[in-house]
Amino acid sequence: MRPALPVLLLAATVRTGFTAGAETPSPPPTVNPAAASPVPGSPPDPAPAPSPGPKHTNRLALEKSPYLLQHAHNPVDWYPWGDEAFAKAKAEGKPILLSIGYSTCHWCHVMERESFEDEEVGKFLKEHFVAIKLDREERPDVDQIYMTAMQAMGLGGGWPLNVFLTPDRQPFYGGTYFPPDGRGGRPGFLSVLRRISELWTENPGKVQDNARELSQQLQAHMAQESAGDPSAAPLTGEPVVQAALGFSANFDGEYGGFGGAPKFPQPKIPSLILQAAVRTGNKDLKNQVLFTCSRMAAGGIRDQLGGGFARYSVDARWLVPHFEKMLYDNAGLLDLYLDAGLASGDAEYPAVARDIVRYLLRDMTHPEGGFYSAEDADSEGQEGKFYCFTKAEMESLLTPEEEALAVIWFGVTKEGNFVDHSHPQPLPGLNVLSIADPNRRLTKAESGLLESAKAKLFAAREKRVRPHLDDKILTSWNGLMVGALARAGVVLGEEAWVEAARKNFRFVVKELWDPATKTLYHRWRDGGRDSAQLLNAYAFYLKGAIDLYQATLDPEVLSFCTALAEGMISRFYDEKAGGFHTSAGDASLLFRAKDDYDGAEPGGNSTAVFALLQLAAITDNKDWRAKAETTLKFFSQRLRDMPQALPWMLHAVAFADREPLRAVIAGDPAAAETKALVKAAHSVYQPHRIILGTAGPVDPFVKTFPAGNSGGEDNAAKPAQATAYICTGTFCRPPTSDPAAVAAHLRPVPEPATWEAPKEDGRKADGNGK
Secondary structure, rough: OOOOOOHHHHHHHHHOOOOOOOOOOOOOOOOOOOOOOOOOEEEEEEEEOOOOOOOOHHHHOOOOOOHHOOOOOOOOOOEOOHHHHHHHHHHHOOOOEEEEEOOOOOOHHHHHHHHHOOHHHHHHHHHHHHHHEOOOOOHHHHHHHHHHHHHHHHOOOOOOEEEEEEOOOOEEEEEOOOEEEEHHHHHOOOHHHHHHHHHHHHHHHHHHHHHHHHHHHHHHHHHHHHHHHOOOOOOOOOHHHHHHHHHOOOOOOOOOOOOOOEEEEEEEEHHHHHHHHHHHHOOHHHHHHHHHHHHHOOOOEOOOOOOOOOEEOOOOOOEEEEEEEEEHHHHHHOOOOOHHHHHOOHHHHHHHHHHOOOOHHHHHHHOOOEEEOOOEEEOOEEEEEOOOOOHHHHHHHHOOOHHHHHHHHOOOOOOOOOOOOOOOOOOOOOOOOOOOOOOOOOOOOHHHHHHHHHHHHHHHHHHHOOOEEEEOOOOOHHHHHHHHHHHHHOOOOOHHHHHHHHHHHHHHHHOOOOOOOOOOEEEOOEEEOOOEEEHHHHHHHHHHHHHHHHHHOHHHHHHHHHHHHHHHHHHEOOOOOEEOEOOOOOOOOOOOOOOOOOOOOHHHHHHHHHHHHHHHHHOOOOOHHHHHHHHHOHHHHHHHOOHHOOOHHHHHHHHHHHOEEEEEEEEOOOOHHHHHHHHHHHHHHHHOOEEEEOOOOOOOOHHOOOOOOOOOOOOOOOOOOOEEEEEEOEEOOEEOOOHHHHHHHHHHOOOOOOOEOOOOOEEOOOOOOO
């Protein structure tokens, strides 16, 4: 697709030099210093003079998004995305600046400080443009459209994303971060504004014609993509193992991970490799995943004091993170570490899972049960200041014995191991805490010293100015976490965690769900919800609620799942070609797309397919399974050509490849005997399994299963109050009330290798990659 004319003109006149990769979040400083203690006996300080109010306040002050609220006092005359802004642009014949970001985005805040807080920039924008601010986390559908347009024009992508539109919302130019003055091959922002204003004033018709041509090309391309290929052949499970081997080829044998720096955890990739390893009995693949989990857990990407993981590591060693913490990352990693523990039997991995949950419930949970979105990388204007320690600080906080051990254990030096190069005056001697030697084993006495040191360091850290908390509650990201949390509660025997997941479910049903219309809203904050209709909200929370049901056997949760699935299908499913649109056809959008990528967040289509396959197996709803299979066929060519783009959908392919094992637990879900059988069903690594009860909208076949029995395999002579049936389709093993028998029946058995992996010289390898 060729760039529109204004893009070429601007590239020639302002020498853009834009590239992708401005996606490096870290938030604005949170100013909340502790009050100084008065000197005993001194007269009281005079009352402080009232601070003047903000010089500027714009429409964003009325919004709920933390990102928009951060810009509410800019001198820019910002509008939120909506009809008012578009009507103004049309009435005044002005182009639109659409600036997209999120509240924990580092370069978004740099650009705000440098440009959007500048009076001259604000004045110029007001005179010549209509300026719109958009939170990409609230409206990923809008972000996707304009990110696609920028990439089609060869202008890269990332955040902040600044796109120039006609009054009809058609893009004609843009970029990521613009410095205030030209530097590093990037033009100054005010220079760009002036040049675009000149082009618009000189020949607005030509700019609009080219923008219209670009939009039409994008719309035609997306229509073609959405039509699919009716001749595409359905997939089998074989590409799953082949894809896992492909990911494995990029394994970093020194530090773990499946690629180079910067390193993102991308938990769906190691979990796919682990699934292939267990399915085929390939120990090398399994060890790659376990080694990766161990090295990530030892690195600075993991908060060694407070639990939870940062979004990515800037280096190959997992040492120096970009410090912001995202809910979706920690949800995926919680699932991964649970799987690693079940597949290995090693206590290291459940301990990491416990740390993630400890962080979630302490710092990321609303009193009513919703989960917050993210925490920033910066505090007091400095990245990592909240998390890092100097050697001198550690000496002042710890006993000599604690300090001697902690310095070695965490790799602390006087010089430090982290410098915030984005800051003009970086703090000296900062250390990111990591486990310097993951192979070292502590004595009992050393373990006690280390725990004491960690408690003191954590307590001291809690007194610091905290990073900004993005406290909006997104249904999509809550869906990723609620299922992982419920599963963790059952696997690790923490009933309080299961109850926390139930509380989240009750919150979402109360605040974000309309049962009469089967409508699920996306964002709640400060008592208000939005109106956006997004596939990710429906698909992610559907998958999470299904996992919550499998942990609790609560028929009320299952009834919600069936209603939510119906709402998702009615709004987003393409009945002609298959696949799910990312949005519900908002008239303000240039086109509807079907997401075909699993990144740090899983894709909506991948999650919708997996959820429908599971729900169909629970309820025996053949229509839902057919829609999932049609969607897999829709994406089959992409899965063959670029499996690395859709690792989560490959999990769904593996699940659809054959009938899943069904652990049917008959009995009162609240009874101890029933919970013991549910726990047993969760206690083995078995990704090809579902767990269901006999009440609610389940498969009619299983409703006939009795709870009490006096015979059957592994049963005592006396009647049981809860009984498990391990079934495949309509074939079931003899009923049992023995948790050990349930676990044994669900334990995976490696399959004979029916696949061959290509070696580098083109020859074939055996199932162990040799």
